[in-house]
Amino acid sequence: MDSAPPANADPREHPRFLPVLLALSAGSGCAALIYEVVWFQQLQLVIGSSALSLALLLGTFMGGLCLGNLALPRLVSAARHPLRVYALIELGLGLLAILLLFVLPALGRDFPGWLGAGPADGGWRAGLGAMCLLPPTMLMGATLPAIARWLGTTPRDLSQLGLVYAANTVGAVAGSLLAGFYLLRVYDTVVATLVAAALNAVIAAGALGLARGAKAGQAAAPGAPSAATLGAPAVLVTIALSGFCALGAEVVWTRLLSLLLGATVYAFSIILAAFLTGLSLGGVGGALMARRTTRPGFALGCCQLLQILAIGWASDMLARTLVFRPVDYAAEAAAGIRFWSELIRCGVAILPAACLWGASFPLALAAAGGTGRDPARVAGRIGAANTIGAVLGAAVASPWLLPLLGTARTEWLLIALSTLGAFLVLRPRRAADWIIFAGAAALGGLVGATTPGVPWQLVSYGAYATAGDQTARVLYLGEGATATVAVTQSAGGTKYFHVSGKTEASSHPRDMRMQRMLGDLPALVHPAPRSVLVVGCGAGVTAGSFVPHPSVTRLVICEIEPLIPRFVAPLFSEENHAVLTDPRVEIVHDDARHFLATTSEKFDVITSDPIHPWVKGAAVLYTAEYFALCRAHLRPGGVAAQWVPLYNSNRAAVQSELATFGTAFPAATVWGNEGEDGGGYDVVVLGTEAPPVLDDGALQRRLDRPDHAGVKASLAGVGLGSARALLGIYAGRLADLHAWLAGAEINRDRNLRLQYLAGAARNSREGRAAYAEMLALRHPPAAPAR
Incomplete structure (x- = not known):
């Protein structure tokens, strides 16, 4: 039987102080949820966003809560005033959170490079998560037993402890909304952390004041359980x-x-x-x-x-x-x-x-x-x-x-x-x-x-399940570790790959042209690419665009969801040149940031076709730090390609994506993919060390070479089989857009601003107007010296 605690506050005083205690508990829950949102966002940048990483992260977070629940009764004497202990816990939590503001960015810069990749990688990730999260989350877990020690174990006491638990959860509701809709949308992780730490300080002051106002009572008499x-x-x-x-x-x-x-x-x-x-x-x-x-x-x-x-x-x-x-x-x-x-x-x-x-x-x-x-x-x-x-x-x-x-x-x-x-x-x-x-x-x-x-319409069309093609034939429906995916085929024979409730790739001519552009454009701007990294497998068409290029000897496809290369891409084998059967291909099941941060390999081409930036978590593949990481992993003369959607987007989101890419590649060029009506649909941005010299004669001669016959045929299938057609989609340089991009918000690791901009613009049609504005500022491409 547990021993009874020494003298605590008189139970007759509890009703008088209960409203204050409930307010303190609500504030504690609010601060805890702000921290949880911030830490999850920051640590994903360090240990990756794969299902294993997120499971380890969440397990470590909640494991700390568990250890805190168990540790406080054993490590802290019952003779100490529980409310003073509670105040010290809140102060310690705020100080640790502020410390993590300095520790986590440093780990994000340096630690992944120390890890390397391989079988021990999962253990390193778990250890890193534990090192960062266990100390503060143990303090979070210690708050409930500290309050319980002040309240006691009579039926009335336990009902009040249940109310404290409920108040803490109410505060957590407020914290989740405050972090998601205001602090991180308007400010960044630093401001959100400082707000939560200030809340911890206020709670500590309130707990100390409550401790001074409470009278000492008599210890509960030992006895058997009721x-x-x-x-x-x-x-x-x-x-x-x-x-x-x-x-x-x-x-x-x-x-x-x-x-x-x-x-x-x-x-x-x-x-x-x-x-x-x-x-x-x-x-x-x-x-x-x-x-x-x-x-x-x-x-x-x-x-x-x-x-x-x-x-x-x-x-x-x-x-x-x-x-x-x-x-x-x-x-x-x-x-x-x-x-x-x-x-x-x-x-x-x-x-x-x-x-x-x-x-x-x-x-x-x-x-x-x-x-x-x-x-x-x-x-x-x-x-x-x-x-x-x-x-x-x-x-x-x-x-x-x-x-x-x-x-x-x-x-x-x-x-x-x-x-x-x-x-x-x-x-x-x-x-x-x-x-x-x-x-x-x-x-x-x-x-x-x-x-x-799960109904296939929900996976395919999301919020618009009733408006989607109800006659489509489902070729595949699978639930994976990170996403639920589907492949459907329309009555006309067009195949669509769906994830996160939207179409991510298809065999439609417009989408095929974009997927080819993401592969063939950087491969043709580079004189002879040998090694290629493709971020995101999708239907495999972008990766497959490199298959006909004769100089390519290594093709790495980084895909976070294993179902996609295993079941989805094979259904598009005709469109993707059966890329997954090519001996030059290696599949890496990890998120691209973590792969780049942990590999020493460099590439001639890195092409990114990630999921739409309004999807939570995707914005980490659109940050200035990620683009700098890509540049650092390019060989001299290397080319980076980035997809920028114009549909389901607005001007602010498009400007943010382009301006952020320009922080790493100021000499970047923009290439447009227009819809059936001639309006902008999406664009490709090519990052190079210097503005590329676009010689239509040299490009045509390269396409006419026998070893490029497959490349020319592949491009001809999407209406880009000649140098004139390729240069016809040139939409200008980022340097041309300097004034237009002035004031654009840069998407950085500390704010992930794009996911808020793009999330608010998911149903917007402003992207088309943004494309027209870009074209109006276009200058002719750099001509070759004669």
Whole structure:
């Protein structure tokens, strides 16, 4: 039995100070979520954005919370005033966060180069994540047991601790929205960190003031756990299963909701806010229930059984009802209600399950507590068990469960685990109990068996699932570690590759021309490219454009999602010259930044065809630091090519992309790909050491060479089979656009401004006007010396 703590604040004082304590806890949750968003953004630049890296990152973050829950009761004497301990924790957290402002950028510059690549790379990434995140997250985890030690373990105390948990989650909602919609959109990671650190300081001051105002009371008398208390192992395992299901479901549903709403940084903030809102509402309800019931364990078990219906409800909403409900997004945006509309859609789907998971935590506290126990140890163990489950759920859902089981079977697994948790705490003994429980289990099996998979329309068309081609034939649909992808074919025979709810590549003539441009333009500007790096596999057409070039001896394709080169690109083998069967090709399953940061290899051509910049996480492949990394990995005379979309974009986003590329390649040239109506659709920017000399005669002679017959034929297939046609798509130099780009926001690692600019412009059509403005400033290309 845990020993009782020495004298703490008089329990009769708690109601008087509870509002202040709730406000402090809310502020702590707000600061914690700001840090979480900032650290995830910064550490992805250091250890990469692959599914393994993100799993390690999230596991380390939540593992720190778990260790903090367990460590405080053992390392900090109960004789110390808990509120003063809480104040020191908040101050320490703020100081560590400020320290990381200096440490993380330095690691981003230097550490990946020390790692190298190879089998030990995953261990290095895990070690780096632990080194950075464990100290501050342990302090975050220590806050709950510190507060618990002041409150005590009577039913009234535990209900108040449940309210503290709920208030912390309410603050987390505010933090996620504040970081995603204001601090990082308007400022950067430095300002966001300083705001959170200032909040930590205010919380510490408030806790010290509260400690001075609280009277010392008498220690709780030692005694046995109350009659309502269950055996600790059953409660710990159940709350761990609850944490596993909560975070596993969050991963699954976040992917589905990001398809439905659009995978922008704003959508992810809304999804997180909706989930945390459910946890906070459930936390309040569970705390009030724990205060009134004499059987908190029974209530905890009922919450797990109700998850059968809640998970089934969310599954149906996300895969059937909401997907095929027509929404006028343009009208919502014009009316300024899109944020609330998306938040409501998220809430309708996931709020019931999130509320039940939120209620489980205070009920578990009440079920495991008892008179005479050190409240810090009770809260620490429950918090640690819940966090361990959450770590496992978050760590395995994306890299393993979704690729192996798919969405439907993963949700079925979550239903089964919830039912198991209910069995552990309800402990049916009588025949009637077994009948009721067997009926609930049968219901769970029925709900799980009817859980729908991901509809192909959602993967293909996202928010516009009802407006897409419903007659298309699905050639492939797969759920991977980082994305859900699909390949469809229209009645006319055009094939489309879809990811993140949008078309990323296709065999349509317009898209084929762009994909060829990304490969053939840099290969022809370079006199004789030997080694090539292609960022993003897609349909493989860009990579395949290098296959006919006779000088190419090595072709590296960097693709973060393994399903794409394995299943998607082979379906476009006719269009991509069967590139994946070429012996010169090497596939690297990693994000391009991490690959470039950890390799010493240099290339003659680096061509980037990443996902659209409005997709969360893609902006790291459009930063000034990334382009500088590309330049550093080019051989003398090397060429870098970058795709810049004009559709679904606006002037500010296009200007930001071009100006940012110009920080590394001031001599860059722009090449246009026009749509069927002659307007701008997208462009390619070529980065070279000096403005290229474009000699139409020399270029034509090169195309007419016998060893370039395949190149000429490939280009002819997209209307670019002659030097005149190629030079006809020349759209000018960045130097010509100097005045037009003045004031453009540079997308840097510390702000990732582009993902906010592009995310807000996802439905804009300003890119066409931007292209016309660029053409108006165009000067003729540099002519060869005669």
